Amino acid sequence: MDRNELLEQVKFDPDGLVAALAQDHETGEILMLAWMNRDTLQRTLEKNVMTYWSRSRQEIWVKGQSSGHIQEVMEIRIDCDGDALLFKVKQHGGAACHTGHKSCFHRRYEHARLVTDSERVFDPDEVYG
Amino acid sequence: MDRNELLEQVKFDPDGLVAALAQDHETGEILMLAWMNRDTLQRTLEKNVMTYWSRSRQEIWVKGQSSGHIQEVMEIRIDCDGDALLFKVKQHGGAACHTGHKSCFHRRYEHARLVTDSERVFDPDEVYG
Numbered sequence: 001m002d003r004n005e006l007l008e009q010v011k012f013d014p015d016g017l018v019a020a021l022a023q024d025h026e027t028g029e030i031l032m033l034a035w036m037n038r039d040t041l042q043r044t045l046e047k048n049v050m051t052y053w054s055r056s057r058q059e060i061w062v063k064g065q066s067s068g069h070i071q072e073v074m075e076i077r078i079d080c081d082g083d084a085l086l087f088k089v090k091q092h093g094g095a096a097c098h099t100g101h102k103s104c105f106h107r108r109y110e111h112a113r114l115v116t117d118s119e120r121v122f123d124p125d126e127v128y129g
Numbered sequence: 130m131d132r133n134e135l136l137e138q139v140k141f142d143p144d145g146l147v148a149a150l151a152q153d154h155e156t157g158e159i160l161m162l163a164w165m166n167r168d169t170l171q172r173t174l175e176k177n178v179m180t181y182w183s184r185s186r187q188e189i190w191v192k193g194q195s196s197g198h199i200q201e202v203m204e205i206r207i208d209c210d211g212d213a214l215l216f217k218v219k220q221h222g223g224a225a226c227h228t229g230h231k232s233c234f235h236r237r238y239e240h241a242r243l244v245t246d247s248e249r250v251f252d253p254d255e256v257y258g
Contacts (some may be wrong), residue, residue, distance in 0.1 A: 033208060
């Protein structure tokens with residue numbers, strides 16, 4: 001394989017993972033934070049579709065593979081110490097979160113309480129129920 | 130201490146850490162990704178200033194304490210599975226990164242190469258040299 005500076009610069013943690021951040025490429029909204037290993041990072045680069053490593057299921061996770069709500073990669077950035085990647089993506093289907101919210105960060109902290117954003121792209125009971 | 134739903138909902142990893150993401154509260158630009166433990170998260174909530182746990186130095190890290198380039202917390206969000214926190218911050222001094230760039234994610238991936246953003250807020254050689 002030819003040299004790839006991104007793969008050379010990424011510092012995977014002791015579990016072989018790197019933090020992968022998905023951000024809406026138009027609005028700048030943070031959609032989710034998940035993890036990639038070297039294999040799923042390479043798949044992401046090749047297919048241009050966000051492909052994570054599921055720590056809970058210990059398997060390759062092509063985000064939106066079954067629902068069609070894939071995340072198309074528009075831009076990739078790496079941080080100064082190489083242990084985090086930022087992907088600017090086009091979120092197909094409008095929502096990154098299984099709850100139907102656009103972002104997984106849909107709970108806001110306010111006066112020691114968590115307040116959930118009211119807006120949702122879909123009703124998970126209808127989609128998954 | 131009174132109930133605090135955020136502290137109750139955070140799922141710290143086996144090392145007692147949670148990913149903490151700092152985003153410019155006005156522009157939406159991602160500034161950096163670092164880590165907090167329970168203690169530094171509580172300090173962040175109390176002081177309203179981003180306080181990380183430095184994994185490399187194994188110590189409390191009040192971002193900008195010596196330089197004055199602190200990160201003032203404007204909004205806090207938690208993701209759906211509780212293992213990542215998003216902080217919308219006001220970056221004092223204009224730059225989050227020790228390189229003088231506003232964001233630690235100042236290297237963009239392009240055709241197997243990494244391209245560094247030209248714009249910098251300060252010259253680190255002048256500040257730290």
